[in-house]
Amino acid sequence: MLTLALAASWASMVFHNQWELPLTPLDFENTGPLAVDIALLVVCWAWPWSRGAWTLILAWGLLNMVVGGLVTVLPLPVLPFAPEQTVDHYLVHLVYAGGQLPLVLVAVGALRQLRTQKQWNSVDGGRDDRADA
DSSP states (O other): OHHHHHHHHHHHHHHHHHSSOOOOOOOOHHHHHHHHHHHHHHHHOOTTTTTTHHHHHHHHHHHHIIIIGGGGGSSTTSSSSSSOOHHHHHHHHHHHHHOOOOOHHHHHHHHHHHHHHHHHHHTEEEEEEEEOO
């Protein structure tokens, strides 16, 4: 699930960049986030029970959703550019933000599962009753 969520996240970002910016898929604005996605996947593969790894994945998804998908569509004076205020621009950012949702949901689900396992281990002292069978 993580691989698909990371792919959806990156694909929605590339879609935005191709639609809005004069970039190629090989430009750093596209390959840089892909490198981050691959690094997060490797970290999670190596340490699947790490709260830190899943927290980083959640932070990456939320950063892209909130900043890339939502904030940069608004005409805010703190932005170094003036975003278009058109329906097309809003729709492209909706796709971008929506593409981050699977990643956020997968990370939140994993963190909840880890918390539940931690609570269960504290209740039974970490004993695995399945080993007695």
